[in-house]
Amino acid sequence: MESAKMQAKGHATSPLASFLQRIAARGNWGRRSVIGVPYVFLVLLFTIPFLVVLRLSLTEMDGVHIMDLTSYVDGAVNIRIKLSNYIFLTSDALYVDTYISSIKFALLNTVICLAIGYPFAYFMARSQASIRPALLMLVSLPFWTSYLLRVYAWKGLLDDNGVFNNVLMAMHLIDTPIKMMHTGFSMMLGMVYTYLPFMILPLYANLVKMDLRLLEAAKDLGATPFQTFWLITVPLSKNGIIAGAMLVFIPSVGEYVIPELLGGPSTLMIGRVLWDEFFSNNDWSMASAVAVSMVVLILIPLVVFNKYQAQAGSGRSV
């Protein structure tokens, strides 16, 4: 920063130098740039693409040609905003059903991940401090292989002539293969498998820093181990549960790869519909409307929830 300042003084005429000088003069240059990075990132990679998609969803298409929103003809500015995509979205049962089904699967995934992840994280947080890094490593180990590969690997296990069916048949436990692939079961298995670490890690981070004396205090006041867990540990880990649930639920709603590879005709997910609109129907406008409504559907409850959280938790020490 010091050198930037000196340079700025040396070439005070150049626009960059005067810009730097102005910022340096305002102070907090380092602080501003650190805060600025995430904002720049969000604007470039979220806000602008979202606006592009939003615009697309409101535009008429001429074949594959995207038409302008405004036109200037005979001294009049014409603005044509197409709302039919959104009207169609709410009126066509396919989209409504798919949204509901996506949210159902995402919720189910969140609940299962929580049910498996909580004991997992609890065990990790209460294990000896010396083995915790190793356990953390095991949880994050799957990230070392490609997500696509890992999901694909389930295919080999669950197929009609996959590993599971072959073993069961070889043991003469079954005569005909059990249909596991392309069912709700195979898709949920893949979802839970993929998203479990995202539930465990925030829960672990929360549970590991819990003040164990609070648990002793609860026992001291007559709470049985189960009561201590339910009345103290669970409420105090609320923030971890929320963080884990968000990290699992939000990407699950729009999940595409897992329903595509492991799901079947019965597992309607919005991600697949989106893909079909874009690449099978080539209806970019409609596809964009689907995408926008998905973001809005997830964002609105999130914003409401966050607001409620901020009110309830203002000034909380834990």
Place this chain on the structure above:
Amino acid sequence: MVITPSPVAASDADLNFLRIDKLVKLFDDVAAVDEVSVDIAKGEIFALLGSSGCGKSTLLRMLAGFETPTTGKIKLDGVDIATLPPYERPINMMFQSYALFPHLSVWENVAFGLKREGMPADQIGDRVEAMLSTVQLKPYAKRKPHQLSGGQQQRVALARCLAKSPKLLLLDEPLGALDRKLREQTQFELHNIIKKVGVTCVLVTHDQEEAMTMADRIAVMSAGRFMQVGQPHEIYETPSCKFVADFIGNVNLFDAKLVEDEADHCVLAGEHGSFYIDHGITGTLGMAATVAVRPEKIKLSRTPPADAAHNCIKGVIADSGYFGSFSLYRMALPGGRKLQIQITHEHRHIEMLNDGEDAYASFTPDSLVVLTS
């Protein structure tokens, strides 16, 4: 080791209300608590005093049920509780950090223990109200712990413990988290509340002032053992060993040999003259012992006292400090060691001795203590 029985017991049955019998706790073959035995009377406030790592906290945690004794018994009101889990013991503990539940209000914190024992809701309400008014926190019932000051949090913690009417109250460094000014005020307040409720109490502290003002009896602990158990004045005035004499307050220690030992007096001789003590010690002549004298029991004069044959040491004032109600002197003795002397200012006009001045330190035969261990 000397154990003085409790001064507060009304009857023999009350005298051993809490009986700790040969209690041992080993951590990886190291004894944190080493064969500790003591009887604590009903209604007594008993302090475990020691520096960190002396085993006082381990002992307290065994009473609470957070640690299991390796061997030994804990009997409370005639029932052996050593193997009971904490939630089945009629004992409540106030933690050093208070351990208030941050997600619950003051009211809910105090009610927590009562709900666990299945008390009807209306009774819980009355009890919580009563406890909160005892600790003068009624207007704060709806607050969360983080909205309270340190002193208020401490009182909530106390109310939460007392709400269950425990047979035994445990306090872990009760004033440790408070700042100095608040401590002095709180220690009397806390003492008064506990005495008013009449609950038997064991407290752990490393602060001798806290132990002295709060407790009926003090156990001085070192390396997992009790060094001395007695009332505060006994611990201070008649320490049983060098460790206790040195640990509690300031003391001057002299190595000496026993040269005369009668029923009504004894004489010990050391490097800095002879010490005449007004009681016998039934020792063997020639044995080594330590003579202890507290700084405030020493008189300082420019001229030698009338009887300078015993209990008088000549030296040079090395440095001094004026503290208002008293002055501290350090007097250099031949051989280099320094004697600590505290002179109380009873009169308004005082005459300080100057640094570098020759002076005589003298003490009466009843102000000395002979320590043989």
